[in-house]
Amino acid sequence: MEVYTVITEKQKKTARYAKAMGHPVRLYVLQLLSEQSCCYSGDLSEVLPIAKSTLSQHLKELKDAGLIQGEIEAPKIKYCINKENWNEARLLLGDIIK
């Protein structure tokens, strides 16, 4: 059963993407990856003033939101934008700020 609401699924999805972007560290990572195709967690860890475990959590959140994806390149992990979802997020947010 669904509680009645005027809020659409599209708006919920948009809000989820916006929420994922709503932290400086995550926004930094997203912006970097939208510009330079890929990076390693270690690269980020060197420049960001947070613990590795904290960074890992933020990366996980971006992954859970669907905005990035990781590919094993042992012993590192290469992170890139999830193009499909990133494009969706851009469209959805673009519709809000149009």
Added chain:
Amino acid sequence: MEVYTVITEKQKKTARYAKAMGHPVRLYVLQLLSEQSCCYSGDLSEVLPIAKSTLSQHLKELKDAGLIQGEIEAPKIKYCINKENWNEARLLLGDIIK
């Protein structure tokens, strides 16, 4: 004293706006106000499945983020977009999703 970080003030500001947009209720209100110039809290309260006090909190957050403003029109309060900041938010977010 400022801890060193590669994260810019611009990114922090963008993240703050994104965070304010990161909830379905707040996104709904923003989208409504970006389309129809103004509304009253009561209008929102009628259609949104949340308590009035909860709505009031969300409106306060949007106000604190600078995205909307309220004008007393007793006994109601007329809410509108804060055009200056909304435009700033659009520019900042537009820069991310460009």
Added chain:
DNA sequence: AATATAGTTCGTATTTTTGCGAACAACGAA
């Protein structure tokens, strides 16, 4: 002055987020 309306603030509870260090897992190199 009493009442009705509109909305905020207060008090509280629950959940989620943010963050850290220690421990762990996976893999390549020596």
Added chain:
DNA sequence: TTCGTTGTTCGCAAAAATACGAACTATATT
């Protein structure tokens, strides 16, 4: 196989977000 590198997961703590109902404030109406 032992060691180093890379990054995640675990356990914990503190802070912030979300939500509600009750109480309150302010104003207009009767």
